[in-house]
Amino acid sequence: QKEVEQNSGPLSVPEGAIASLNCTYSDRGSQSFFWYRQYSGKSPELIMFIYSNGDKEDGRFTAQLNKASQYVSLLIRDSQPSDSATYLCAVNGANDYKLSFGAGTTVTVRA
Amino acid sequence: KAGVTQTPRYLIKTRGQQVTLSCSPISGHRSVSWYQQTPGQGLQFLFEYFSETQRNKGNFPGRFSGRQFSNSRSEMNVSTLELGDSALYLCASSSRTGVGYYEQYFGPGTRLTVT
Numbered sequence: 001q002k003e004v005e006q007n008s009g010p011l012s013v014p015e016g017a018i019a020s021l022n023c024t025y026s027d028r029g030s031q032s033f034f035w036y037r038q039y040s041g042k043s044p045e046l047i048m049f050i051y052s053n054g055d056k057e058d059g060r061f062t063a064q065l066n067k068a069s070q071y072v073s074l075l076i077r078d079s080q081p082s083d084s085a086t087y088l089c090a091v092n093g094a095n096d097y098k099l100s101f102g103a104g105t106t107v108t109v110r111a
Numbered sequence: 112k113a114g115v116t117q118t119p120r121y122l123i124k125t126r127g128q129q130v131t132l133s134c135s136p137i138s139g140h141r142s143v144s145w146y147q148q149t150p151g152q153g154l155q156f157l158f159e160y161f162s163e164t165q166r167n168k169g170n171f172p173g174r175f176s177g178r179q180f181s182n183s184r185s186e187m188n189v190s191t192l193e194l195g196d197s198a199l200y201l202c203a204s205s206s207r208t209g210v211g212y213y214e215q216y217f218g219p220g221t222r223l224t225v226t
Binding site (some may be wrong): 006032034036044045046049088092096097099100101102103104107109 | 166
């Protein structure tokens with residue numbers, strides 16, 4: 001079982017719709033969870049982090065964490081063509097000085 | 112505040128050669144991590160340094176090594192290059208010093224091509 005798994009893509013959504021990205025992780029002791037956005041040919045950019053169960057909102061992005069289910073998600077509201085990118089879920093284990101990354105989900109927003 | 116910088120940005124090497132990549136973290140960040148990104152394997156952790164000490168190492172052969180200097184700048188070295196080492200090498204820095212809550216910020220990466 002991979003440490004971090006993301007829903008397979010690609011995900012295509014119309015402009016203005018909600019894009020929903022999911023991620024599960026295997027280390028029950030994981031403490032912190034991150035979403036990175038990576039445009040083609042660029043490096044990952046941190047867009048959200050969440051440490052506690054529940055929702056965290058930042059602009060059009062909402063991260064949701066459920067530690068009991070070992071599940072973290074990212075919602076992108078009012079999707080824009082500029083949101084077209086690969087989204088990477090990353091998890092920091094309980095005793096790690098590293099991030100474990102999922103394979104990424106590629107999102108395409110159709111104008 | 113300036114971001115993470117990496118040099119060089121692009122590199123072409125021949126099998127059997129060695130290469131050294133450099134990373135300067137965000138000012139004030141003392142933790143530096145290195146990752147390898149390939150289309151097939153995704154983002155994989157190489158190693159992490161803090162105060163010139165390697166605290167964590169990923170599952171890579173001994174040909175991959177690194178070090179950190181007193182000013183937190185870091186270098187990674189790959190010896191005896193193989194074709195499979197062609198990848199984007201990413202450096203990330205963090206202001207965190209302990210386990211958990213480990214926000215990391217990435218540099219632009221070094222694209223290494225081995226021929």
